[in-house]
Amino acid sequence: MxxxxxxxxxxxxxxxxxxxxxxxxxxxxxxxxxxxxxxxxxxxxxxxxxxxxxxxxxxxxxxxxxxxxxxxxxxxxxxxxxxxxxxxxxxxxxxxxxxxxxxxxxxxxxxxxxxxxxxxxxxxxxxxxxxxxxxxxxxxxxxxxxxxxxxxxxxxxxxxxxxxxxxxxxxxxRVPTAPAAQQAGVVRAFKQAWEGKDINALIAILDPEATATGDGGGLVTAVLHPVRGAEPIARFFADRMDARSGMELVERTVNGQPGLVAQLDGATVSVLAFDVADGRIKHIWAVLNPEKLRPWTAG
Known part of the structure; x- marks a missing residue:
């Protein structure tokens, strides 16, 4: 050799x-x-x-x-x-x-x-x-x-x-890609509505046919199938904020686009990527599997 x-x-x-x-x-x-x-x-x-x-x-x-x-x-x-x-x-x-x-x-x-x-x-x-x-x-x-x-x-x-x-x-x-500034504004609006557990505001920012998919890999709790529809997704995220007292949401770039990182006691517990079109969120991908979060730090 x-x-x-x-x-x-x-x-x-x-x-x-x-x-x-x-x-x-x-x-x-x-x-x-x-x-x-x-x-x-x-x-x-x-x-x-x-x-x-x-x-x-x-x-x-x-x-x-x-x-x-x-x-x-x-x-x-x-x-x-x-x-x-x-x-x-x-x-x-x-x-x-x-x-x-x-x-x-x-x-x-x-x-x-x-x-x-x-x-x-x-x-x-x-x-x-x-x-x-x-x-x-x-x-x-x-x-x-x-x-x-x-x-x-x-x-x-x-x-x-x-x-x-x-x-x-x-x-x-493929759907028309929104400008980065518009994507960031939509993700920020979602973050604020999620933090406020404002279901009506969440519904307004979500496409009626939106989907939300979670990946826990069997290592942490995550829904096993995608959640579909603006209202079910809004209620799901509002309930999650209720269940995770002390969770902080941070705006970060995820795969080159505006996204969110959820942190609990300073540790990253979830990374969310979004697909935005026509001013609304069409898809949310939430990665909770800790093995996929190693490149992420709280700092």
Missing amino acids: TTPSAHDPSLSAIMSERRHLTNLAYRLLGSLADAEDVVQETYARWYAMSRRQQDAIQSPAAWLTKVAGRICLDLLGSARARRERYVGEWIPEPLPERTEPASGDPADRVTLDESVNMAFLVVLESMTPAERVAFILHDVFRYPFAEVAEIVGRTPAACRQLATSARRRIRDS
């Missing part, structure tokens, strides 16, 4: 791909923890090769991407079986806004753009593993279909069809 050396001139070039690989794997898997595992496994496979084998690879960056993509494809296939056993609804892991550039936190290596907002990630969950990989590699990271085909194990033409199918899913589910 080849052991990396601090004086190895190729080491910095290889390790500089870590951010790209983390960004790719998070979008493919919707889990920061799984993305970091993929990156570690990718590097382990690189350094398991002899120096001669490494030198024979014309583009190490392309090799790393190909390996990471294939690992993700395998994980996506097994994830469906795992999520059938998951307690309640599964929501992609929420990401905080970037903190210090030099931080060792994998969350700080993920670029927050439209391709990581919660609504986008939730639609990706509805795709087949091959659709998701082909779409993310081609439409988000701009890899040509010839290279995508090597990762997915299908012809370029087949990968083009996969991406087209995925694109259709995105288009069919």
